[in-house]
Amino acid sequence: MRVLVVGQGAREHALVRSLLAEEGVDAVVAGPGNPGMAAEGADCRHVDLADLSGIAELATAALADLVVVGPEAPLVAGAADILRSTTGIPCFGPSAPAARLESSKAFAKEVMAAAGVPTARPVVCHDVDQVAAALDELGAPHVVKDDGLAAGKGVVVTDDRAAALAHAAACFQLPGGTVVIEEYLDGPEVSVFCVCDGTDVVALAPAQDFKRLRDGGQGPNTGGMGAYAPLTWLPEGFVEDVLERVTRPVLREMASRGTPFTGVLYVGLALTSEGPKVVEFNVRFGDPEAQVVLARLRSPLSGLLLAAAQGRLAEHVAAHGAPVEDGAAVAVVVAAPGYPADVRTGDAVLGLDEAAAVPGAHVLHAGTALRDGHLVTSGGRVLTVVGTGDDVAAARSVAYEAVQHVHVPGGQLRLDVAAEG
Numbered sequence: 001m002r003v004l005v006v007g008q009g010a011r012e013h014a015l016v017r018s019l020l021a022e023e024g025v026d027a028v029v030a031g032p033g034n035p036g037m038a039a040e041g042a043d044c045r046h047v048d049l050a051d052l053s054g055i056a057e058l059a060t061a062a063l064a065d066l067v068v069v070g071p072e073a074p075l076v077a078g079a080a081d082i083l084r085s086t087t088g089i090p091c092f093g094p095s096a097p098a099a100r101l102e103s104s105k106a107f108a109k110e111v112m113a114a115a116g117v118p119t120a121r122p123v124v125c126h127d128v129d130q131v132a133a134a135l136d137e138l139g140a141p142h143v144v145k146d147d148g149l150a151a152g153k154g155v156v157v158t159d160d161r162a163a164a165l166a167h168a169a170a171c172f173q174l175p176g177g178t179v180v181i182e183e184y185l186d187g188p189e190v191s192v193f194c195v196c197d198g199t200d201v202v203a204l205a206p207a208q209d210f211k212r213l214r215d216g217g218q219g220p221n222t223g224g225m226g227a228y229a230p231l232t233w234l235p236e237g238f239v240e241d242v243l244e245r246v247t248r249p250v251l252r253e254m255a256s257r258g259t260p261f262t263g264v265l266y267v268g269l270a271l272t273s274e275g276p277k278v279v280e281f282n283v284r285f286g287d288p289e290a291q292v293v294l295a296r297l298r299s300p301l302s303g304l305l306l307a308a309a310q311g312r313l314a315e316h317v318a319a320h321g322a323p324v325e326d327g328a329a330v331a332v333v334v335a336a337p338g339y340p341a342d343v344r345t346g347d348a349v350l351g352l353d354e355a356a357a358v359p360g361a362h363v364l365h366a367g368t369a370l371r372d373g374h375l376v377t378s379g380g381r382v383l384t385v386v387g388t389g390d391d392v393a394a395a396r397s398v399a400y401e402a403v404q405h406v407h408v409p410g411g412q413l414r415l416d417v418a419a420e421g
Helices: 010-020 035-040 052-061 072-077 079-086 105-115 128-138 161-171 238-256 289-295 301-309 313-320 352-356 392-403
Strands: 002-007 027-032 066-069 122-125 142-146 155-158 179-182 189-197 201-203 212-214 218-221 226-229 262-272 275-282 328-335 361-365 368-371 374-377 381-389
Touching: 002 010, 002 052, 010 027, 010 035, 010 289, 010 301, 010 361, 010 381, 027 052, 035 361, 035 368, 052 066, 052 072, 052 079, 066 079, 066 301, 072 079, 105 122, 105 179, 105 238, 105 275, 122 128, 128 142, 128 161, 128 179, 142 161, 155 161, 155 218, 161 179, 189 238, 189 289, 189 301, 189 313, 201 238, 201 313, 226 289, 226 392, 238 262, 238 275, 262 301, 289 328, 289 381, 301 313, 328 392, 352 361, 352 392, 361 392, 381 392
Parallel strands: 002 027, 002 066
Antiparallel strands: 122 179, 142 155, 142 179, 189 201, 189 262, 212 218, 226 328, 262 275, 328 381, 361 381, 368 374
16 A cells, blocks of 8 residues: 655654554655655655645655545645545545534534534634623633634633733634634543544544643643653543544534544543533644554554545454554653744754664654755754653653753753653
8 A cells, every 4th residue: 555644744754654664555655744754764755735736646646545634724725625536546534624623613612512512611702892701701711712723822721811812812813803712621631533434433542732831731832742642540431432422423413514524533622520521623633642642553554544534444443453552652742942932943953863762762753854964943843752661651761761862952842741641
């Protein structure tokens, strides 16, 4: 099988790394990919992620048997639709209408309400006066969300009413002009990746990420500064409960609207005092949770994704069983100075060979580029260092031993990822 992975971040690098390790995968093409993927053996080819026709042309030129679209932006723009209609190549990823589960928080809330899915009570606002009223109605802590895509940085959770209003005002300046105010959900958050084929679903093991920039959950919200799995403290039957109360009802609702969901439905949940409630949906593998979930996967990924893309997930599971995961993984993100606001790029990245030489560790690239043959930073989250081991404590030890070798001038990382895992 030849697989095209569309994207260039650590999430896509994790997918590429998993696929390259499979006996049944003959080649992995990455578009556009990154230096880390190329170093591991992926065939990286230039493509503009905003050029949907270019992505389809690359899939044909690469002789792909399966296309996996990683980032949310091309999915929301309709990359999967164009791939299916113009190439006939199976594509793992939702249609543009189905991808609205991520691109519009208001739409996601509408679907959840129709499907009877437990979630935070929302108030959809179109001006600052409506926001002010919603903040007073729901009370602090205030949860303010840009309705559209924001790369994990469109959410503010604060006790400061003025800061909440300021964030909402900034969101109104963005395309769409809609803000969602939600009631605050207490309790730890958990992420579950659900592989869907429009009708059936298979869940991968839950993970937990660390969204705030600094230790102790302090600092601004980010796209994620680390993650770990498994979550041994979850109650027995948790995943099946999520499938029964959240994923399957959403799949039925989306199908009833004529927009069946195929791809990964990322379910972000808060374990509240009233039971699990949905915080958000993503329509692709989340980052950095994907890095730890895929590091623990022991059964072939390509067959699972192809079966989902072709609408035969139940048949695949009947023949091959559910995905097998074991051990533990901890991911630590190294971010550039200034992230998540004014990011500085162009700094040298050193020590990756030494980090990868630590037994049980590997390094996934995100914001890196080659300049005159030297690796430099090119984005906010530069790398993810992943440690694996028999349990979370062992994996955490490996991850932090490896990350000590990485040098990014002014780089930022959390030191408490999985500290209580």
